[in-house]
Amino acid sequence: PTFRIAAIPADGVGAEVVEATRTVLNEIARNAAEPFELSWEEFPWGSHYYEQHGRMMPEDGLDQLNGFDAIFFGAVGWPSVPDHVSLWGLRLAVCQGFDQWANIRPVRFLPGVRSPLRRADTADLDWVVIRENSEGEYAGLGGRNLGARGAGHEVAVQSALFTETGCERIIRFAFDMARERDHRKVTGVTKSNAQQYGMVLWDEVFQRVAADYPDVETELVLVDAMAARFVLHPESLSVVVASNLHADILSDLGSALVGSLGVAASANINVERRFPSMFEPVHGSAPDIAGQGIANPIGAFGSAALLLDHLGLPAAADSLRRAITAVTAAGVLTPDVGGQASTKEVTSALIEHL
Ligand code: NAI
Numbered sequence: 469p470t471f472r473i474a475a476i477p478a479d480g481v482g483a484e485v486v487e488a489t490r491t492v493l494n495e496i497a498r499n500a501a502e503p504f505e506l507s508w509e510e511f512p513w514g515s516h517y518y519e520q521h522g523r524m525m526p527e528d529g530l531d532q533l534n535g536f537d538a539i540f541f542g543a544v545g546w547p548s549v550p551d552h553v554s555l556w557g558l559r560l561a562v563c564q565g566f567d568q569w570a571n572i573r574p575v576r577f578l579p580g581v582r583s584p585l586r587r588a589d590t591a592d593l594d595w596v597v598i599r600e601n602s603e604g605e606y607a608g609l610g611g612r613n614l615g616a617r618g619a620g621h622e623v624a625v626q627s628a629l630f631t632e633t634g635c636e637r638i639i640r641f642a643f644d645m646a647r648e649r650d651h652r653k654v655t656g657v658t659k660s661n662a663q664q665y666g667m668v669l670w671d672e673v674f675q676r677v678a679a680d681y682p683d684v685e686t687e688l689v690l691v692d693a694m695a696a697r698f699v700l701h702p703e704s705l706s707v708v709v710a711s712n713l714h715a716d717i718l719s720d721l722g723s724a725l726v727g728s729l730g731v732a733a734s735a736n737i738n739v740e741r742r743f744p745s746m747f748e749p750v751h752g753s754a755p756d757i758a759g760q761g762i763a764n765p766i767g768a769f770g771s772a773a774l775l776l777d778h779l780g781l782p783a784a785a786d787s788l789r790r791a792i793t794a795v796t797a798a799g800v801l802t803p804d805v806g807g808q809a810s811t812k813e814v815t816s817a818l819i820e821h822l
């Protein structure tokens with residue numbers, strides 16, 4: 469079969485890691501036990517496009533992407549464009565436009581990558597953050613008003629939206645995922661003691677859904693305690709499900725604990741498959757190292773493994789995950805994880821292991 473993939477490298481190191489990922493995925497397609505083909509189309513959208521056209525992508529951008537089997541995204545953000553403009557104009561526009569309501573962010577420890585966790589062995593650690601990706605604190609509701617009292621007295625309101633349907637679908641998604649893991653446990657995260665409407669609704673839905681999964685262990689934890697738990701007792705985690713904002717923060721903490729933002733993978737899934745899903749490393753455009761050829765491509769490669777899962781190619785996904793582990797174990801590492809290898813050297817080493 470042939471799969472059509474839309475590539476959006478966008479800004480900074482996004483372009484570097486997307487190029488590396490295309491090379492790796494094409495190699496996997498060629499050498500798979502049951503070969504498949506990838507047909508790539510690249511979309512030159514992002515902050516440079518904005519400088520020329522006044523928008524991050526064309527008006528019919530979503531129409532152009534619709535119909536692809538998947539989207540592979542680099543990163544957005546460049547000093548010439550305000551961050552909220554670039555994020556809303558491209559990445560969130562695609563996520564929300566295609567109702568990619570489930571964001572999967574594995575916290576996967578890698579041999580050879582030093583974790584700041586103070587423990588001798590991290591090989592037993594493996595959990596996944598499931599992020600609600602369509603509403604919550606990033607619903608874009610609110611406004612700013614200077615009011616009658618003038619300068620220095622501006623008021624801004626930023627509301628969070630929680631719907632019962634939105635909570636239920638992401639929580640069920642988390643429980644279904646827990647059933648496929650060795651440790652069948654779901655931890656729900658909120659701040660329902662302080663935020664008494666949306667987050668209490670979330671907790672109630674969580675408890676109702678949990679009753680349908682008697683074989684899955686459950687707990688509800690407040691987000692501040694959860695941040696501490698990530699550091700102090702990560703072995704107690706398997707599937708962690710949280711709102712858009714909370715899971716965003718917790719998953720960055722997770723990748724820092726693994727050793728670098730550069731190794732964290734993610735998938736934005738339209739579970740109903742009505743629209744294409746989008747796969748991207750968790751990190752941003754890293755302007756501080758962009759153009760130097762030293763961006764860590766491992767986060768993008770891990771995202772490519774999630775893409776292969778989504779295309780129904782689990783054997784290819786596993787071979788990629790094994791190759792990632794082999795490369796880090798062999799010490800072929802970029803500077804962010806303590807090595808001296810370039811993006812290209814990590815990529816070539818990985819292709820050897822394939
Ligand atoms: P960032 O993730 O770009 O960088 C944070 C730190 O991690 C930097 O020191 C960077 O060098 C390092 N880093 C990130 N990715 C790396 C990689 N692949 N290899 C090695 N080191 C890596 O976050 P920052 O600096 O807060 O934001 C920079 C820009 O990226 C901003 O415009 C921001 O809005 C945007 N951004 C975009 C995201 C996305 O497209 N999903 C996510 C986060 C930020």
Ligand code: MG
Binds near residue numbers: 716717720750
């Ligand atoms: Mg983030």
